[in-house]
Amino acid sequence: xxxxxxxxxxxxGFLTRVWxxxxxxxxxxxxxxxxxxxxxxxxxxxxxxxxxxxxKVGLALTLVSLFYFMRPLYxxxxxxxIWAVMTVVVVFEYSVGATLSKGxxxxxxxxxxxxxxxxxxxxxxxxxxxxxxxxxxxxxxLQATVFTFLRFFPTIKTRYDYGAMIFILTFSLVSVSGYxxxxxxxxxxxxxSTILIGSALCVLVSMLVCPVWAGEDxxxxxxxxxxxxxxxxxxxxxxxxxxGEGEEEGEINEENPSVLGxxxxxxSKPTEEALANFARWEPAHGPFGFxxxxxxxxxxxxxxxxxxxxxxxxxxxTNSDSQAAQELTQHLKAVCTKVGHVSSDLLLDLxxxxxxxxxxxxxxxxxxxxxxxxxxxQLALKILSNPLPVHVSIxxxxxxxxxxxxxxxxxxxxxx
Amino acid sequence: xxxxxxxxxxxxGFLTRVWxxxxxxxxxxxxxxxxxxxxxxxxxxxxxxxxxxxxKVGLALTLVSLFYFMRPLYxxxxxxxIWAVMTVVVVFEYSVGATLSKGxxxxxxxxxxxxxxxxxxxxxxxxxxxxxxxxxxxxxxLQATVFTFLRFFPTIKTRYDYGAMIFILTFSLVSVSGYxxxxxxxxxxxxxSTILIGSALCVLVSMLVCPVWAGEDxxxxxxxxxxxxxxxxxxxxxxxxxxGEGEEEGEINEENPSVLGxxxxxxSKPTEEALANFARWEPAHGPFGFxxxxxxxxxxxxxxxxxxxxxxxxxxxTNSDSQAAQELTQHLKAVCTKVGHVSSDLLLDLxxxxxxxxxxxxxxxxxxxxxxxxxxxQLALKILSNPLPVHVSIxxxxxxxxxxxxxxxxxxxxxx
Numbered sequence: 001x002x003x004x005x006x007x008x009x010x011x012x013g014f015l016t017r018v019w020x021x022x023x024x025x026x027x028x029x030x031x032x033x034x035x036x037x038x039x040x041x042x043x044x045x046x047x048x049x050x051x052x053x054x055x056k057v058g059l060a061l062t063l064v065s066l067f068y069f070m071r072p073l074y075x076x077x078x079x080x081x082i083w084a085v086m087t088v089v090v091v092f093e094y095s096v097g098a099t100l101s102k103g104x105x106x107x108x109x110x111x112x113x114x115x116x117x118x119x120x121x122x123x124x125x126x127x128x129x130x131x132x133x134x135x136x137x138x139x140x141x142l143q144a145t146v147f148t149f150l151r152f153f154p155t156i157k158t159r160y161d162y163g164a165m166i167f168i169l170t171f172s173l174v175s176v177s178g179y180x181x182x183x184x185x186x187x188x189x190x191x192x193s194t195i196l197i198g199s200a201l202c203v204l205v206s207m208l209v210c211p212v213w214a215g216e217d218x219x220x221x222x223x224x225x226x227x228x229x230x231x232x233x234x235x236x237x238x239x240x241x242x243x244g245e246g247e248e249e250g251e252i253n254e255e256n257p258s259v260l261g262x263x264x265x266x267x268s269k270p271t272e273e274a275l276a277n278f279a280r281w282e283p284a285h286g287p288f289g290f291x292x293x294x295x296x297x298x299x300x301x302x303x304x305x306x307x308x309x310x311x312x313x314x315x316x317x318t319n320s321d322s323q324a325a326q327e328l329t330q331h332l333k334a335v336c337t338k339v340g341h342v343s344s345d346l347l348l349d350l351x352x353x354x355x356x357x358x359x360x361x362x363x364x365x366x367x368x369x370x371x372x373x374x375x376x377x378q379l380a381l382k383i384l385s386n387p388l389p390v391h392v393s394i395x396x397x398x399x400x401x402x403x404x405x406x407x408x409x410x411x412x413x414x415x416x
Numbered sequence: 417x418x419x420x421x422x423x424x425x426x427x428x429g430f431l432t433r434v435w436x437x438x439x440x441x442x443x444x445x446x447x448x449x450x451x452x453x454x455x456x457x458x459x460x461x462x463x464x465x466x467x468x469x470x471x472k473v474g475l476a477l478t479l480v481s482l483f484y485f486m487r488p489l490y491x492x493x494x495x496x497x498i499w500a501v502m503t504v505v506v507v508f509e510y511s512v513g514a515t516l517s518k519g520x521x522x523x524x525x526x527x528x529x530x531x532x533x534x535x536x537x538x539x540x541x542x543x544x545x546x547x548x549x550x551x552x553x554x555x556x557x558l559q560a561t562v563f564t565f566l567r568f569f570p571t572i573k574t575r576y577d578y579g580a581m582i583f584i585l586t587f588s589l590v591s592v593s594g595y596x597x598x599x600x601x602x603x604x605x606x607x608x609s610t611i612l613i614g615s616a617l618c619v620l621v622s623m624l625v626c627p628v629w630a631g632e633d634x635x636x637x638x639x640x641x642x643x644x645x646x647x648x649x650x651x652x653x654x655x656x657x658x659x660g661e662g663e664e665e666g667e668i669n670e671e672n673p674s675v676l677g678x679x680x681x682x683x684s685k686p687t688e689e690a691l692a693n694f695a696r697w698e699p700a701h702g703p704f705g706f707x708x709x710x711x712x713x714x715x716x717x718x719x720x721x722x723x724x725x726x727x728x729x730x731x732x733x734t735n736s737d738s739q740a741a742q743e744l745t746q747h748l749k750a751v752c753t754k755v756g757h758v759s760s761d762l763l764l765d766l767x768x769x770x771x772x773x774x775x776x777x778x779x780x781x782x783x784x785x786x787x788x789x790x791x792x793x794q795l796a797l798k799i800l801s802n803p804l805p806v807h808v809s810i811x812x813x814x815x816x817x818x819x820x821x822x823x824x825x826x827x828x829x830x831x832x
Binding site for chain 1: 459466467470471473477478482484485498501502505549552553557558560565568589592593682683685686722725726
């Protein structure tokens with residue numbers, strides 16, 4: 001009885017604990033899911049084109065599946081319809097340029113490698129049954145070695161890497177399976193036609209349904225980076241002349257997003273190069289004609305990056321301890337701020353020049369203003385006969401270098 | 417007769433010209449070929465591992481072709497042996513880590529997507545002949561959309577991007593072809609086993625035949641970058657104090673390769689991140705244990721990059737025109753050169769610490785020396801009551817920032 005009574009007393013406690021455990025597990029799962037969905041939502045909200053891209057891939061795959069479900073189409077290409085599905089998954093990329101580049105690479109590489117492999121197969125089959133696998137094996141080994149090595153060439157690596165891989169793949173597939181398949185030509189023909197169907201579908205969907213142009217992205221990225229630099233130049237110079245906050249400056253700096261905008265520019269090189277590479281494959285669209293000078297964007301990007309390096313060094317100085325003789329900075333404050341301001345204006349002007357793709361009448365004026373401001377600063381430095389606060393002296397040089405290089409770039413850019 | 421005589425006179429002239437034309441074409445082709453082979457030779461000589469890698473790919477492909485040529489093996493996996501060939505071409509990468517990452521991604525994604533697709537197919541076939549293609553189409557659309565979107569997640573993008581693609585691919589292939597193929601389970605099983613065979617072969621060949629470890633490459637890259645920075649710090653400071661060559665400094669600078677070593681460090685981020693990402697997949701090898709702290713390398717790389725940014729800014733100042741009051745630089749020459757020298761020594765010491773993976777007894781000593789040198793420089797700047805040449809003041813701050821950050825990093829690094 002006592003035991004029973006004890007257990008009946010414990011039961012509700014045990015049940016409650018189990019119940020609480022279940023509830024807490026549910027809550028945990030719920031918060032996990034909520035966290036996950038919040039991240040998904042943020043990812044989609046940051047760039048809604050990602051959602052559109054996902055839907056486009058789904059659409060293209062469903063369309064290509066129709067080949068399989070509809071008998072007349074299926075009979076047309078034989079059992080190889082599966083290659084069309086595969087092509088869509090592999091070739092469909094985020095931007096039109098990337099899709100075109102992959103599709104064309106895949107198509108041409110399959111055509112070339114297929115014809116070569118059929119030729120080698122014919123030669124090998126002439127040589128008799130025993131030596132055929134040996135000849136085929138050697139040819140596979142040789143082409144794989146040569147083309148793998150060619151993939152290390154910088155020009156091939158940036159533009160035709162995928163094509164070289166598909167070449168090796170198709171050559172191996174055709175020449176190896178040629179040993180057992182009798183209707184080799186028919187197989188090669190079917191494979192080629194399904195790959196062409198898949199590639200064409202990808203290109204069509206990516207170009208017709210809300211296209212994402214790599215060239216446009218590059219254009220906007222460069223203009224946005226120049227805007228960020230303009231905000232940073234002004235911000236960093238202002239930070240340098242903040243008064244009496246010596247110790248806290250670093251922290252304030254961290255909190256100010258406009259000052260730190262240049263950080264994005266520091267590592268923008270791979271993105272810019274990839275976009276320019278894809279942009280080259282794209283047909284004329286919107287304001288961008290055929291053979292649009294995409295390389296100029298890379299040059300502007302590089303100049304902007306060098307400017308960002310200088311800003312980074314300047315910012316590091318601001319944050320370091322060696323802020324000697326604060327009171328002296330006042331002498332230079334006005335003239336340095338002016339240099340920063342004019343530089344910032346010039347960068348904004350360059351950004352709008354890039355955006356509108358026209359020559360701005362202000363550019364020359366601003367360059368002249370900047371030169372005057374820089375000369376004033378140099379004069380101020382020479383007159384000053386006191387020990388100079390170390391970090392003040394940098395902005396002008398940074399800005400001279402920046403503006404000099406940017407001016408050269410922009411004059412080249414304006415010509416297009 | 418005259419006409420004949422004329423043509424016989426012309427004939428040799430014509431023949432000579434044709435002959436010369438042929439010779440010049442031959443010469444052109446020859447020089448083209450020679451240029452090509454010189455480039456191939458240079459590419460192979462710069463890194464002989466590239467040649468070895470190409471031979472390894474050839475070897476793996478030839479080995480996998482044996483499945484096709486030998487009847488017992490061929491019968492074992494049915495007509496699907498072709499998937500093994502395909503897997504080898506697609507999965508085989510330059511480093512062991514990259515190959516392992518692709519192979520594991522491909523294997524697991526195929527397993528998961530295959531089982532899911534077979535399940536969906538069973539469900540769809542229960543629902544009757546008419547609605548089956550509709551259900552299959554919807555499921556293909558949904559999974560393609562969801563997984564394409566998931567590929568935008570940063571964590572998935574860096575480590576499981578290939579797996580997500582293979583998931584979409586396998587799911588679509590199995591569920592689409594399930595509509596026509598009767599022995600679906602057998603097909604899925606064969607596809608999985610051939611892919612496993614191909615992946616295993618790739619991993620074995622890449623690990624056993626002259627392996628290229630991404631981790632080792634990362635280790636060497638970081639140490640080499642620190643060495644380059646050390647040479648550049650010393651070189652740039654020395655350039656600053658060259659006398660009487662005002663105009664030509666820029667040119668001399670361009671020609672001196674040791675000074676410009678830091679340029680490689682500026683854009684090393686993508687390479688370092690890719691290597692660290694692959695290194696994480698690699699098993700223990702040589703001095704690198706399992707769970708070697710690869711992230712520390714990225715931190716050192718980042719600190720080195722910030723140092724390079726500062727050097728770039730400093731170098732830009734050296735090259736710019738604003739070299740006022742050259743004679744005054746002499747006052748600071750000794751102390752600045754000392755700061756540069758000690759910094760360079762410290763960087764070399766850090767580099768050897770990284771190379772040997774041990775704590776160096778010199779590090780603390782050098783840091784102390786550097787602090788003394790920097791204080792001397794600050795003192796010299798304060799005493800100096802003349803207008804200060806603008807560009808001299810930068811080295812100390814640059815180096816303080818560098819050394820401060822590198823010291824923090826190295827103390828973290830030494831702990832492992």
